[in-house]
Amino acid sequence: MKNAENHSLFEYKAYKDYLISLVGPRDQRSGHRAAMAKALTCQPTYISQVLYGHAHLSLEQGELLSEHLGHTSDEKQFFLMLIQKDRAGTKRLERFFQEQMAEILRKRLVLTERLGAKTVLPENQQAIYYSSWQYAAVHVAITIPELQTFTALCEHLRISKSRLTTILEFLCSSGLAKQEGTRFITGDVQLRLGNTSPNIIKHHTNWRQQAIESLERETLQDLHYSGVVSLSEEDAIKIKDETMKFIQETIKTIKTSKEEKLFCLNLDFFDVKKI
Structure with missing residues (x-):
């Protein structure tokens, strides 16, 4: 049963x-x-x-x-x-x-407790990786076969050649990526930030800024939702728990999904009270 x-x-x-x-x-x-x-x-x-x-x-x-x-x-x-x-x-x-x-x-209620922590990069390399959305975007983009070449990455992400060169050199030197001929693929090193990391605010800010910019080019595949609600403290905890279950199930789907398109998933659920 x-x-x-x-x-x-x-x-x-x-x-x-x-x-x-x-x-x-x-x-x-x-x-x-x-x-x-x-x-x-x-x-x-x-x-x-x-x-x-x-x-x-x-x-x-x-x-x-x-x-x-x-x-x-x-x-x-x-x-x-x-x-x-x-x-x-x-x-x-x-x-x-x-x-x-x-x-x-x-x-x-701590996400890394539910999802499991990943290999942590040295602090100085974390600071570089989370300094711009472009590092994570390129890092994940090279999981898609059609985006594993230098030219494809430039065109898809609209990143300059000099900037992309810097990003790829960093990803390869840190073990997050590796080069095989003309293609770049993900390396053995992985990472996931906890809510106590000094880089977490920058990471969230980077991708919420990208979410705001995506509103100007929204397609039917995109989804944006904002709502201010009032509810009990017990239900607030329940919603967070259910949302974390959704994240866990989503990650399972992502792991077995064929790499074809690059998406960003942002979720916000927070107490509006100004402490």
Whole structure:
């Protein structure tokens, strides 16, 4: 039994609420309770007592059920933490587990925690790479076969020959690219900025400026959306989490997609309050 897509474990504050969202109300016959009982080698009536009564899963049962539900490592950790919180015999112990879960949720809101950090360039090379949008544009453009030559890059990105020479020399010397005959291809070194990097502001600024310029030549393939909204703090966290899921799924699609066109993806979702 896999965790349903619309039931994110991390949105729940009690493990029983989460499980009930998967199996449905007590009078609903879905077969899920029987499947859970089989996974735990117990009677279905015990599962009902846990879901709708005062009984609790043991940590050992929680671990087996987590495997049955197809949880990831992070989901299993959070699920077991929920069980420990709900089984806690004192408010102090309950608060301890709540703080532990809050820390897990906080880390999930940091993008590099979700996507995984890449090889980090030396600080001086990072400063050069993020000094202009052109470095990243050329770096990604050479993943497209039709744009791997010097002439094609010049024409597609409208970069001068002298400037492009400087960029390609840097990419090759830093390991981000390499030259094979008349073609340039990506190197073995990769990178991804975290939100604590001193270069992150420059990186975001570079590509948001390009987004603004793209408005003047917008095509049907482009998408621009801006909206100022009011919502609850809980829903704001939920939207950020769902957006990060979208980014993760998008990256999976990009990794298996044939390199044909060069696009930029910018997403902005932030608190308007001036601190």
